[in-house]
Amino acid sequence: MNNKLKAFGRLLKIMDELREKCPWDRKQTIHSLRNLTIEETYELADAITVENWDDIKEELGDLLLHMVFYAKIGEEKGRFDIADTLNAVCDKLIKRHPHIYGDTVVSDEAEVKKNWEQLKMGEGGKKSVLGGVPNSLPAMIKAFRMQDKTAQVGFEWENKDQVWEKVEEELTEFREAKNLSQSEKEEEFGDILFSLINYARFENIDPETALAKVNTKFKERFEYIEANAEKSLEDMTLEEMDELWNRAKESKIE
Numbered sequence: 001m002n003n004k005l006k007a008f009g010r011l012l013k014i015m016d017e018l019r020e021k022c023p024w025d026r027k028q029t030i031h032s033l034r035n036l037t038i039e040e041t042y043e044l045a046d047a048i049t050v051e052n053w054d055d056i057k058e059e060l061g062d063l064l065l066h067m068v069f070y071a072k073i074g075e076e077k078g079r080f081d082i083a084d085t086l087n088a089v090c091d092k093l094i095k096r097h098p099h100i101y102g103d104t105v106v107s108d109e110a111e112v113k114k115n116w117e118q119l120k121m122g123e124g125g126k127k128s129v130l131g132g133v134p135n136s137l138p139a140m141i142k143a144f145r146m147q148d149k150t151a152q153v154g155f156e157w158e159n160k161d162q163v164w165e166k167v168e169e170e171l172t173e174f175r176e177a178k179n180l181s182q183s184e185k186e187e188e189f190g191d192i193l194f195s196l197i198n199y200a201r202f203e204n205i206d207p208e209t210a211l212a213k214v215n216t217k218f219k220e221r222f223e224y225i226e227a228n229a230e231k232s233l234e235d236m237t238l239e240e241m242d243e244l245w246n247r248a249k250e251s252k253i254e
Helices: 002-021 023-027 030-049 053-076 082-095 109-121 139-151 160-176 182-202 207-228 238-250
Strands: none
Touching: 002 023, 002 053, 030 053, 030 207, 053 082, 139 182, 139 207, 160 182, 182 207, 207 238
């Protein structure tokens, strides 16, 4: 523990020094850091997807730096400091885990999640189960989180067969619909995606992670085509590119 506290204290000291002496660090605001923080978060997500532990360690450090940076700015403005931030999250964790720090008894992970949402609803005058879902979340993650949250209060299909029937229903509606405007097509297609995300949830599949893995696989296989093509891609037929694609599959590029 001492080594961990020492390392954290070192980071706080460096942040103080950078904020005082570095022109770039002095200039930053919570708004100028926002997009950089989002970028760092996605870099961590990439490292997690491929389970690159060296990169995970590095990206976690970058995110910790950002958290300390925001807290430093908050301290300068007299709003809060890093201790306030850490104590607030500790207090929240204790309050939302009454089965650990209180007398509540739970039988499984599902009850823990349900209690968490109920406790969260009682905090700060929140009026909606969905109130804590950020508007700026990527659409697929947002759909998954909304479905998961509403399920905690009973707004849920009984079984995955019902969910798959809904997927098929939405697919049929989209294929059979005629003379739709572009906006209507987008809405109908959105219904398909929303129902597929719901089905993934019933299969304990994180759709964002699943799609990220497929994107990586597609990228690597297409790059194999580019690296092994004997002529420019523009001069190749689809059949020739398919042959290289299949060679990439056989090479276990996944």
